[in-house]
Amino acid sequence: LELIVLAAVEQKDMYGYELVAEVSKVVNVKEGTIYPLLVRLEKKGIITSEMQPSPLGPSRKYYSITPDGVEYLNEFKTNWKQISQSVNQVFDTEV
Secondary structure: OHHHHHHHHHHOOEEHHHHHHHHHOOOOOOHHHHHHHHHHHHHOOOEEEEEEEEOOEEEEEEEEEOHHHHHHHHHHHHHHHHHHHHHHHHHHHOO
């Protein structure tokens, strides 16, 4: 889930509900799962948040990826590709 959230935020800054909607396109996820993840990522310095005015009502908290977050995401992608290739090799050799 971290990988999907970070990849979405890397594409563009998003507010919480927008992020939930974007991630839900890939996996079935609830707001109650995303928001604690965002807090953890922010505490690690992987993302930051900033309140911005909304044209449709109260201000929204927008999340953006930090330079450390980009590095973390790139490492994550590399590890995921290696794991994925290994698992695919196992499935390809099954009879």
